[in-house]
Amino acid sequence: VEEGDVSSTRSPLVDTACPIGRAATVVGDRWSLLILRHAMLGVTRFDEFKTELGIADNILSSRLGRLVENGLLIKKPYRAGRMRYEYRLTEAGADMLPVLNALAVWGARHSRPVELVAPMQILHTPCGSSLEVGMYCQCCARQAEHDEVAWLRPWRSPRPVRVAEPVD
Amino acid sequence: VEEGDVSSTRSPLVDTACPIGRAATVVGDRWSLLILRHAMLGVTRFDEFKTELGIADNILSSRLGRLVENGLLIKKPYRAGRMRYEYRLTEAGADMLPVLNALAVWGARHSRPVELVAPMQILHTPCGSSLEVGMYCQCCARQAEHDEVAWLRPWRSPRPVRVAEPVD
Numbered sequence: 517v518e519e520g521d522v523s524s525t526r527s528p529l530v531d532t533a534c535p536i537g538r539a540a541t542v543v544g545d546r547w548s549l550l551i552l553r554h555a556m557l558g559v560t561r562f563d564e565f566k567t568e569l570g571i572a573d574n575i576l577s578s579r580l581g582r583l584v585e586n587g588l589l590i591k592k593p594y595r596a597g598r599m600r601y602e603y604r605l606t607e608a609g610a611d612m613l614p615v616l617n618a619l620a621v622w623g624a625r626h627s628r629p630v631e632l633v634a635p636m637q638i639l640h641t642p643c644g645s646s647l648e649v650g651m652y653c654q655c656c657a658r659q660a661e662h663d664e665v666a667w668l669r670p671w672r673s674p675r676p677v678r679v680a681e682p683v684d
Numbered sequence: 685v686e687e688g689d690v691s692s693t694r695s696p697l698v699d700t701a702c703p704i705g706r707a708a709t710v711v712g713d714r715w716s717l718l719i720l721r722h723a724m725l726g727v728t729r730f731d732e733f734k735t736e737l738g739i740a741d742n743i744l745s746s747r748l749g750r751l752v753e754n755g756l757l758i759k760k761p762y763r764a765g766r767m768r769y770e771y772r773l774t775e776a777g778a779d780m781l782p783v784l785n786a787l788a789v790w791g792a793r794h795s796r797p798v799e800l801v802a803p804m805q806i807l808h809t810p811c812g813s814s815l816e817v818g819m820y821c822q823c824c825a826r827q828a829e830h831d832e833v834a835w836l837r838p839w840r841s842p843r844p845v846r847v848a849e850p851v852d
Contacts, residue, residue, distance in 0.1 A: 532797040532798045533799075534721075534791075535787070535789075535792040535795065535803070536721050536787045536791060536804075537718060537721070537791070538791040538795040538797070539794075540717040540718055540787060541714060542791075542795065543787075544712070544713055544715075544717050544718075545714065546708045546709060546712030549704070549708040549712050550712075553702075553704050553708075555848060556835070556847045556848055557847070587794070592851075604848075604850075604851045605848055605850045605851065606850050606851065607850045608793075609850065610848070610849065611793060611794060611830075613830060613847060614789065614790070614818055614819065615783060615786040615787055615790060616704055617819060617833075618782040618786045619703070619704045619708060619711075619783055620707070620835075621703075622703070622707045622711075622779055622782070622783060623702075623703025623704060623710075624703040625776075625779060626776040627703065627707065627710065628706075629700040629701045629706070630700040631700075631701075633701045633838065634838035634839065636702065636703050636704075636836065636837050637835070637836040637844075638834075638835060638836075639833070639834045639835070640828050640832055641832045641833065641834050641844075642824060642832055643821065643824050645821060645823040645824075647833065648819065648820045648821070648822060649782055649819055650782055650817075650820065651782065651785060651806065651815035651816065652815065652816045652820045653810075653811065653813060653815055653816070654813065655811045655813040656808060656810060656811050660808050660815050662779075664808055664809045665808065665809065665815065666806075666807045666809050667724070667725065667788075667804060667805070667806060668804065668807055670801065670802035670805075671801040671802065676807050677725050679724045679725070679778075680723060680772075682772075682773045682774050682775045682778035683758055683760075683773065
């Protein structure tokens with residue numbers, strides 16, 4: 517395993533060098549992902565998030581605060597009278613769409629609802645067809661298969677590591 | 685907001701109906717995502733995960749246990765003498781690759797390492813070029829833009845909801 521090469525020299529740099537690690541630190545918790553899901557669906561107000569998620573005030577408040585702090589949401593006053601705020605997606609927040617889409621595809625394929633329901637679809641509005649979530653190769657003009665993907669993590673090794681295959 | 689329509693009739697069904705919610709329940713924590721990252725890189729043994737992640741035994745043990753329970757990893761004895769186990773990706777675990785790739789792209793775009801390092805690349809091994817992570821439309825033969833994506837969540841509404849745009 518190439519990743520093992522430098523484990524003895526592990527330092528904070530190594531951890532922050534990985535963009536997956538940095539992203540997981542920001543959004544690697546269930547509530548933050550669910551808040552972002554609802555933000556994508558147009559929810560903006562504290563009470564709406566609360567009703568949608570069935571979450572305690574203090575937890576919602578802390579998660580919204582962290583998403584604001586990390587630049588995924590922006591908190592804006594939304595009317596002149598009694599002070600109220602809404603939470604809107606920034607570009608960094610909106611750019612979580614591919615993560616949420618990938619979670620949707622995984623959840624549809626590998627988990628089941630308590631009762632059977634028609635599945636979620638991710639649609640391309642110009643044509644109305646379902647989008648393929650994945651990795652597209654411009655050069656080969658096709659989607660990549662799992663066994664064709666390698667990760668190059670230059671801070672660990674100059675050689676790309678082919679991602680592991682599932683066991684049979 | 686269409687999602688608000690049925691909030692008064694919220695039930696467990698509503699929560700498990702959403703594949704993003706189900707996926708977030710299974711992998712919506714930082715350590716599980718980081719364990720899966722290392723599993724993709726070929727790490728299989730408890731001690732290796734421990735060294736790589738700098739994580740306490742009991743936390744690693746509980747997270748590995750949950751990933752096994754949820755079918756993303758499989759625990760197999762790996763030698764005949766003193767009993768030892770390795771953790772290998774199942775198909776469900778390997779299918780987390782698009783989620784990890786999407787996190788890598790987000791992290792590269794919206795967060796910064798402590799020290800400047802050459803960025804992670806996701807490569808297509810047959811041609812060596814970088815893969816595009818995102819949503820591809822077969823019908824239009826191109827990647828979808830953020831403002832062209834809608835989510836159809838039939839258990840909430842028969843009408844697709846266009847995903848929210850970021851604020852200016």
